[in-house]
Amino acid sequence: MGLKAAYLLRNLLRNPLRTLLTCAAVGLPIMIFVLSVAAVDGIERFLNNSAKQLRLAVTHKAGVVNNLPFGHRAKIEGLDPERKHILGVCAVLWIGGKIPNDSRQLSSLGADADTFVDMFPEYHLTAEQIEHWRRDKMAIIVGPGTARQFNWQDGDRLTIRPSVPPYEPIEFRAIVPTGDVPDPTTNWFRRDYWEDRIAGTSAVPGWINFFFVRCASMADIDKYRVEIDRIFARTPDETNTLDEKTFMNQFISQQFDLPRNLTILSMVTVFVAIMAAANTMSMNFRDRIGEYATLKSMGFGRRTIFGLVQSEAMVLCGAGGVLGAALPYVLFTFTPLRNFTVPLIQTLIIRESVCVAGVGIAMLIGVIASIWPSILAFRLHVVAALRNLE
Amino acid sequence: MTLPLIYNLRNLAVRKLSTGLTLAVVAVVVFMLVVLLAYAVGIRETLSANGSPLNLVVLKPGATAESTSILRQVEWIRAVQTPGIGQGAAGELLVSYELCVQTNINRKGTDKLAYVAVRGVDPVAFQVHPEIRIVEGRDLQTGELECIVGKAARAHFEGLEVGKSLVMGRVGNHAYKIVGVVESNGGSLESEILASRAAITNSFNRQFISSIAARLSDPGQVDAALEYLNGPSVALDARTERRYFADLSARMLDIVKITSVLVVIMGIGAAFAVANTLYAAVDGRRREIAMLRTIGFSRKDILTSFVFESALIGAAGATVGLLGGLWFDGYRQDYLSDQTWSVLAFEMKVTPEIVLFASFVAIFVAVVGALAPALRASRVQVIEALRKA
Incomplete structure (x- = not known):
């Protein structure tokens, strides 16, 4: 075993330049793979959280830009007065917004103060933060990613100019969740504060963009998805109710379909890495035909030779994979790049599991790339090979 | 060698x-x-195909695009005094008040809904956007519940063929007859549905417009017009059409x-x-x-x-x-x-x-x-x- 390991290491160091170039040619695609998968992972976590939370999203049937009257909330709640199946209803108003003198677009939503905390338990607010939210009308729960971007701390006063009427700057006081939040970009403020602020302006009070409805079970989700639309049918404000995952996914899939396209990109990069590694392994085999023949003539079995070629490719590609996975992990975890914004998910969180998967894929690339050279080495005819030696 | x-x-x-x-x-x-x-x-x-050097787009300050911009009559009416505004064949001012809403239509061959833009316009819009050309069917007729669809919209979304009806509106009970298909040099208007502003205002229950498109008589008037529209007397957010669409595409x-x-x-x-x-x-x-x-x-x-x-x-x-x-x-x-x-x-x-x-x-x-x-x-x-x- 020790002898084989030493032989393997020597082989890798025999042509350091080739080893280095192969590591780079495999490592860079693995880096793209890790970055792509991390981005898709961020979106998937967001969508999976939506599916897990047993929530329905209720929008206007004519499209999300058309507002719904706040009065719909009482009618939805009226479907289950005992709150056994519908655990809560939260009205939401999109205002987008920007910080004065800053071009970056925010995603800010107004929510009903009384139901928000129970509606979105995934924000893991502390008891103190919940108390702040309930006590302070100016409270705004800032997405941790957005807070990092703007360097906002708990308790900071911040001003947002909404992208909807009355378009006048409004002051808020920040609450920054400390835990891992599925949507690190969105800010939530109290809708009652908004209604106070728009009084006497051109904005029309009492209108919202959509409702979130929290249900007790999947059966309730299926039931009330139909039931809610039924009670508003043939009214001036008909609704379109979807489960939250479908609702969120319709935006994501219409915006460059990032999950699908990044998945394609990561598959293509793996293909590129296989090509690059296969090239090296075939060159290595050509250079070492005589050596393999000598090993065979000395008594090393065909399987051992096969294993040596495979192991060498695995170690070589694995090393490239380690470099390719470690670099983005370090850059996006420990350097200012962690504040780099990615559309849809804002902050790129590279999990250790994604890096491990990257290294695993790299080793698999080594196995695939060396299949043909190892078979050739396995089948190598000793006499014929030695005859060709110079 | x-x-x-x-x-x-x-x-x-x-x-x-x-x-x-x-x-x-x-x-x-x-x-x-x-x-x-x-x-x-x-x-x-x-x-960028929309970007005429003569055209300005005017929104409410703070709005990100036409869909989030709300202009009341008291605000939009001031735009008629913009210096350098061109005049149409009959002497009308080339100022188009436009209402942008959206409707849900399935993508062709799928059950996936897309939010398709619907633009309510007055007849002058066709002079403000001269690149709009009817390539099939006919133009809108005043007083009729009709719409014309962009070429790209027809190709991409379900049921937008001439002669068919498209149900739109806040209550979803207004059937617009599709009477024509338009091209606009490959621009974004080809992704939209156009109808009479009065009809769209009524169908979607809106009492405002989204944007003003103004066509100047000469590109040399752009600075003066922007100064007037962005200045204290009008206080709106005016940009050249090219700039507006460049900003949109940069984000996209x-x-x-x-x-x-x-x-x-x-x-x-x-x-x-x-x-x-x-x-x-x-x-x-x-x-x-x-x-x-x-x-x-x-x-x-x-x-x-x-x-x-x-x-x-x-x-x-x-x-x-x-x-x-x-x-x-x-x-x-x-x-x-x-x-x-x-x-x-x-x-x-x-x-x-x-x-x-x-x-x-x-x-x-x-x-x-x-x-x-x-x-x-x-x-x-x-x-x-x-x-x-």
Whole structure:
């Protein structure tokens, strides 16, 4: 075993330049793979959280830009007065917004103060933060990613100019969740504060963009998805109710379909890495035909030779994979790049599991790339090979 | 004296596997680059096609796009005094008050809904946007519940053929008869549905407009007009149409830019793959190189020959990648803007510039990857290499 390991290491160091170039040619695609998968992972976590939370999203049937009257909330709640199946209803108003003198677009939503905390338990607010939210009308729960971007701390006063009427700057006081939040970009403020602020302006009070409805079970989700639309049918404000995952996914899939396209990109990069590694392994085999023949003539079995070629490719590609996975992990975890914004998910969180998967894929690339050279080495005819030696 | 081309071609043919694998790497990079650029160009060209130098777009300050802009009559009425406003054939001012809403329509052949923009306009809009041309059917008739649809919208979304009815409105009970199909030089208006502003105001229960499109009589008036509209007497957010659509496309292209960075990293990886192949080729041909030097070829000839050989791989890879990428030329896509909240239907475009750029990138990658090995080849010690022969 020790002898084989030493032989393997020597082989890798025999042509350091080739080893280095192969590591780079495999490592860079693995880096793209890790970055792509991390981005898709961020979106998937967001969508999976939506599916897990047993929530329905209720929008206007004519499209999300058309507002719904706040009065719909009482009618939805009226479907289950005992709150056994519908655990809560939260009205939401999109205002987008920007910080004065800053071009970056925010995603800010107004929510009903009384139901928000129970509606979105995934924000893991502390008891103190919940108390702040309930006590302070100016409270705004800032997405941790957005807070990092703007360097906002708990308790900071911040001003947002909404992208909807009355378009006048409004002051808020920040609450920054400390835990891992599925949507690190969105800010939530109290809708009652908004209604106070728009009084006497051109904005029309009492209108919202959509409702979130929290249900007790999947059966309730299926039931009330139909039931809610039924009670508003043939009214001036008909609704379109979807489960939250479908609702969120319709935006994501219409915006460059990032999950699908990044998945394609990561598959293509793996293909590129296989090509690059296969090239090296075939060159290595050509250079070492005589050596393999000598090993065979000395008594090393065909399987051992096969294993040596495979192991060498695995170690070589694995090393490239380690470099390719470690670099983005370090850059996006420990350097200012962690504040780099990615559309849809804002902050790129590279999990250790994604890096491990990257290294695993790299080793698999080594196995695939060396299949043909190892078979050739396995089948190598000793006499014929030695005859060709110079 | 330079080495003949056939020498390079035969060398590539001798190492079929290595050449093929390296070519595949370059081809994939070129393919990805072409597809991404075609997507970006499709969006950019669709949006920039609207950009007349004579036109201004006026929104409510703070609004991100027409869909979030609300202008009351007291605000929009002031725009008529904008200096330099052009006049139509009958002497009317070329100021178009437009109401943008949206309706849900399935994408063709799927059950997936898309948010399609609906624009309520007055007859003057067709003079403010002279690029709008009826290509099928007829124009809107005043007082009728009719609409005309953009060419891209008809191609992309279900049920938008002339003669059919499209149910729209806040209550969803107003059936608009589709009477025509329009083109607008490939611009974003082709993704929209146009109807009479009065009808849309009524159907969607709106008491405001979204934006003002104003056409100036002369581009020299742009500064004065912008100063007036953005100034204290009107206090709106006016931009040239070109600027407005450039801002929109910049935001839409953010995602494409980030994906492009990944493709650039892949390109660097390809350069390493090329270098690897060429180093192996140099090592395997030391005697041959020494022989070439002996019979009179200079170091420069050797260097040039290796770089040229690599460039041939790059060119072949570019050809294969481009052929794959060209398959996406004209491929229909749509994009939901998080500023307009409506989809932009567009065609991916593989332009001659993209072909040239991708070819350049492929050859550049191949040449950069070949430089170090080629330099090593040119420095082969003749005596030493021949002694080993």
